[in-house]
Amino acid sequence: MSEALKLVWPRTAEKPDSAAGVEKPRSPGLDPTIYGFILRHSYKQQFLLLILTLSSFPFLYYSLDLPKTIVNKAIGGKKFPQEFLFWDLDQIPYLLTACGVFLALVFINGWFKYYLNVYKGQLGERMLRRLRYELYHRLLRFPIDHFKRVSSAELIPMLTAEVETLGGFIGDAFALPVFQGGTLLTIILFMFLQDPVLGAAAVALYPLQGYFIPKLQRKVNLLGKQRVRTVRQVADRVGDTAAGIVEIHANDAVRLQLAHFTRFLGTIYDLRFEIYRRKFFVKFLNNFIAQLTPFFFYAIGGYLVIRGNLSFGALVAVLAAYKDLASPWKELLDFYQLMQDSSIKYEQVIEQFQPNGLTDETLQLDPPEIIPPLTGEVTVANVSVVEDERARVLDAVSFSFAATTHVAFCGQSNSGKHELALVLARLSLPSSGRVTIGGHDIAGMHEAVIGRRMGYVGATPHFFSGTLQDNLLLGLRTRPIRQREYEPLRAKRIAIERDEAIKSGNIDLDVNADWTDYEAAGVADADELLRRVVEVLRHVDLAEDVYWFGLRGRLHATQQEAIGERLLAARGALAERLAAEGLTHLVERFDPDRYNTNATLAENLLFGTPVGPAFDFDQLASNTYVLQILDKVGLTEDLVTMGAEVAQTMVELFADLPPDHEFFEQYSFIRAEELPEFQALLARLDKGGHETLTPADRTQLLSLPFKVIVARHRLGLLDEAFQNRILEARRVFAADLPDAMRRQIEFFAADRYNAAATVQDNVVFGKIAYGEAAAPIRVPSIITEVLDALGLRETIIGVGLDFNVGNSGTRLSASQRQKGGIARALIKRPDILILNEATTALDGPTQTKVMEGVQQECQGRGLIWILHRASLARHFERVLVFDNGHLVGQGSFDELDKPETALKALIAAE
Template sequence: MERNLLKFIWQNSRLKQVWLLVVIVASMPLYFLTLELPKQIVNGPIQGEGFSAAGAEQPFLRLPLPFAEQVFGREIVLFEGFSFDRLTMLFALGLLFLAAVVANGAFKLYVNTYKGKLGETLLRQLRYTLLDRVLRYRVVRFRNLKGAEAASVIKDEVEPLGEFVGDAFSLPLFLGGQAITGLLFLFLQNFYFGALTIAIVGFQVWIIPRLRRRLIQLGRQRQLQARRLSGQVAETVEMAPDIHVNDISNYTRARHYGLLTTILDIRFELYQRKFAVKYINNLLMQFLSFLFYVLGGYFVITGRLDIGQLVAVIAAYKDLPGPIKGLIDYDQIRLINEARYEQTIDSFRDDGLLPAEIQQMPGEAVPRLRDGFRAERAKLEDETGRVVLENLHAGIAPGERVAIATGGNDAARIAAGAFCAALARLTSPVSGTITLDGKPLDDLPESLTGRRVAYVDAGTFFPSGTIRDNLTMVLKNQPAGFEKKMTPPTPPKGSGGLLHDAPPAETLDWIDLKALGLADRRAFDRHVAAVLDLAGLSRQIQDLGLRGTVDPEHNPAFCDKIVEVRREFRDNAAGFGVAGIVEPFDPERYNAQAAIGENLLFGTARAPGWELDALATNPVLLAILDRHGLRERFLEMGRRIAEARIELFGDLGPDSKIFETVADVSYEEVARLKEMMARLRMGRQAKEQPAPRRSKVGAKALSDREELLRITFNYCEARSRFGVLDAETESDILAARANVREAVSELEGAPVFFHDPDLYNPTATVLDNILLGRVSSSVVDGREKVLAAVQELIARTGLSDGLLDAGLDFEMGNGGRRLSETQRQKLHLARALIKKPDIIVFNEVLGALDAASRQATMRQLLDLPLLEDENWKPGMLAVLLDDELAGRFDRVLVYRNGTLVEEEPDEIAKRTGDDAGEAADKEEADDDAHAE
């Protein structure tokens, strides 16, 4: 990319810059007019020059041809103008001055708007170019690249360049034009004023940039340190668990504080020098102002200058410091942005970028592999640069199953991992060749290797998004039906390295069903379900679907079916073995398995003010409680519940295991209850001593009385059994429930969705919609039994696909952290399978699973075809974690003498079985010896 910022800007916006220059030049006469007209107004109509005689008139808008007397020897008038008397001339000149000011302002508005759009357009292209370079880095570059630092450069550091782009050429011309126009006007009024101004301004232009050189260096240092800070903060976030586990939070603080102190020192020196330069600059301009007032006054008093000229001179000088200061500031801004731009280019300089052609979108179907991989005399290194494989001769063909047995040997595992990474193009051989279908692997387009080869390892990072987004991301290679062969983004000649071609829109359909061999969207859904089942994820995603919500407007058929399943579940509870485990919601009965607040609402909240923790401050609900005499009873119940919890758990320490088994009580909760009850015993009012608890993050703190109500609303007698709820109170709660329904129905927006056996509740989970009740807390493993029954019923009624679809919309969180490690590894596997590659490379996959589950999944993967309906038989290369599976492969490679050599699969399996038997015998002998 072009290193000189001004050349870079000119190469990418020359036509627009020229147009800006034309507009600015066209605005200069108007600017001169705004300086000239005040003098004419003061000298003419106001002081009466030329209007001394009664009824005298003067021409308005008279236009003589410039320099006509010098060229033609006489004055030539283009337009005689209009003759006005003194008062009319005052208004005419005033209106002309106003029109000139408005027109001049309109020019500025247009220029500034145009510059802004130009700058933002070029900034977008620059960021896009830098992102393109990141996408073309070789994988080895990413090992030393901090994502936060790259993001900081692209997002923040290049931001000021967008503001500078529009000013790069137009601002010096605009300010210079204004300055020259002002100086010319000063010379026309008085030669000495003009010469004096040029002398002072010239000294400023000479001295100020020299004083600012150190500012450029400091600005560069500040930028580098800020980039380091961004990287450190990102590292801290990523390693937060290690920081807490190893008690290094204080060292981390010290590390951050040291860097912040360095930034402070740089910024403080920067401010000192910046304002010192500003002081000197302002002092010089004020000194010139002093000379103008003193000399101008002297010339007026001595009759060498009239008062109108002095006013015009002072007005012109008043506007002059802005352009002059702007030009001086422009020079500093230019130097700062040039340094920033050079640093950006250096940060993204990489001579080893992948050729743009490798990431080209093909205009035709990507062919299937014929011969597969072949390594000849290949030498491979690990990440440290150490040679781990030499003189490697190996290969794998489509449909062939090859294993690498490591026997748990670290050297063998590292070598096998390096081979797998080389096949996935994550590394390149130091010498020798690796070919795919007879062509060097590094020369092949990513459209071939990315779609026909899959690579799975233990890595499990996923970007934020739903499971569906992350699962199908690998299928988004190019828009469906995009037959035109699209060349990769390449900088046009003379662009300074900047890309201008925009990629296809993100909103297009990027999943090509035809390339997958699928007829329609339903076939694709079946393919997704089959892949998830193969990876062992179907049941877990369905469980996520049960815990999720579904919008009836988007999927009405599924929601209607859930209502039918609800009825069948209730009618056939005995057949599923869950009779009496679920207590259904009945409008005429109190649900003993639900909390008091749930019974009172008899529905789920749609608005924050109606959620369970917020009911204690809900004025509508509190009024209904007062009407039924329930508020004071609830307060008393809250006291009894708090005292019971203090009595049961008050003497336990913070590390007591009991707190782990009780869902709604913690050590901090008990400590807070003790403080609250102590205040209440002393008779303090709630408003004087608010309880240090918030119903939700950001909500106001609850008073002690409100906290007692909150405790009561969340209390369930069947779970806690403190004996605070009697039949009379239950009856009153049922009576209040009817009033709640009446009151809520009159409110705008329906803040509560009431339980209805015939309606789907969009605010409740799918599981709660099926149960429409609460699982009994007195039945051992009651919830597990209910879940099993629900899954059986869903499978029987054909709702598995809908539930799977709901689970696929589960948000995974940053890095996929809302899923477990085993779930992430399974999703990584499913993502490789979903694109139906010709060869799959398994590099020690599913290590987070137990051996039995891992082996069961691998056996299922080794049964060809993988997906029976689609007759898909890919080749496989697997680095085994369990050598017992070696016998199921066509060939087995083992690590010997620094390379991989072939060995009989049955021999590996037999040796592994013998080793396992010897280990078992040795363990049994050790146990016997220990017993003796």
């Protein structure tokens, strides 16, 4: 890296304090074995655990020994006073003191156990956290094309479920074998002291076990490894199925998929069954040998006792001791199996995270203090790309141009232009040759330089779950800029969390801090940034779409404070405009004293927007307060009757249709699967009247009229008299509403902004009329005119930025994602912007518009556009034409646009 890149940050007030002094986590390569990993990161803690375990032994021993003293001396003793610890005591004080000491020991032992367990748990969790963090960080360092070979469905279980059990093992890694082994040795020693021959008999079969069991276990381990691999393949298969569901259905491939899956499950079954067989054989062998040993005791011990070489008492003592031997021995064997299991898991996960060509970690963390602009010449020297030992995708390509040039790359899809774009953006490294900018090799540049000074947009830019704004500002959020101010209690909590993160080798940056770097976008504050984002959105032709998102969005509290009043002004202005143009019938405004025929009965009753689930329209029929109000105004029975009529009509209309018919979803008040239920209900009602209805039936019937919209459904059930009764219920509903429920509904009020409703609903303050041909066209256009006149468009685009783009941006169209991807790159003002077929989803005119916008944005800065249509190259200063991995022409468009040239052929082929 050049000296220029190693300059020091200017000492500004904005500098995040986390950049100073704190040790940055380093992952010095993953240890090949789990014990290596444990020792490297926790040898101190493991040592402490050992010391603690060992120091608990005396207390444990004494607590086992003390009862003997109590029984023999305190209770059975004769000569008092006797000495106990440091005092001479009479019998009763002696007993009480001894019992007191016993109680104290119980506490001490309990505390040891508790402390050790918590400590082990904490250690295990920290190590697990560290492991996961290191694996995830490795994932971020994988070379880009490694992701072609591994699927996320395989990686996910490795980072989550597969390593989950390791935490528990890590806490026990040293302490458990030492503790149980120590216990075991103590007991064996005791037996040897009683009688060496019997002691030898007790351990006679251990060498046998020591020889056979690891042998058997090894086979189980191998099977275990295979099982893990197969389960990963299953995960991959499931992920593949979800991703390819369209192709599966479109090609009648369900059976083939099932057959594939069956084979995997069969393999897993075979493996698991084999593992069980062998595992239980190991268990059987252990048990058998354990029970074989008493045979020696009885035979040898009995012989010795009969011959008088061993006292009977000693044999009994040895037999009792042997019983105690079983428990630590079993623990040790279990531990051995767990250790083997954990080692396999660890090694199998690790090996998947060691691909060749990992990005050097120092190029990702600790960014240089000053990020120099990319200026000078962009020089590509002898760059070749060889993919999977196939033919050269790029073959010794060389060229250079000034970094501020607007360049077009043309060529067919196999020309190598795509790979070259990736190399220029340093997203992949060339097999040979190098790329320099201003004389600096980009291979050695820090990711901060590449990521902040260069922009890259591919054909399918990814959108992360979250708001549109989060996605657009991704390039500005490279580090915490302004620490967040927390209240003292929260701050303490945050400090602890951060401390904990450091202890597990995690990164210590506060994700809740403000990461948005205004300076990078060339603005001073949030307001300017919004204006700038709107400008960029206009240039990529996305502003209109985001504006519509905004109209359908809701304001959050701070926005409401800022613009609620202005939107109320828009509400008034819209009403005036509609009146002036004689179009008042296109919108039926909310009026507290009138029934709104374009709204549902439920909306008419509530006359407001539900906040939260309490008054959710779908659940209204079971809301106790609503029922109470209906009873009070005497509407309940009439509404149930109306529900029965609606149900009758629906049954009549839809009964003959197959259950999956789309009419149900589009038109019916009753879902297909509910239809038989309602038929039965109606039959009962017919026979026995209202008395036969259960409360559940009544709720079901009651829910139907709530959905009726008079103007739309034309069922003729809600005449004016009935509408007036609903108005009465509306008044009572509002008047009686308990204070506790006030927050669960926002009533419609002409002079108040309704935070629960969308921006558009607030401006309209009513319902756009059904069945007016002009309404869906005229009303939105008048709304837009009114908002524009009040200068609110930008503000509403700001609201639209809060639009949630959904999982992987699926709530955006393909063209919106492409436009958004370009906008994201433009907002961070890169010195060189690389667009790799980034407008393929756009239609011709839009493409031209976006191209103009981008070129305007990139005035005075570099632009490299990999074109999918060569004719667009005429808009660029310089054109490079590639064919089959070779550069076959470069110059201005006019120079290249001659008969018989490669460019001409490409244009002709379009």
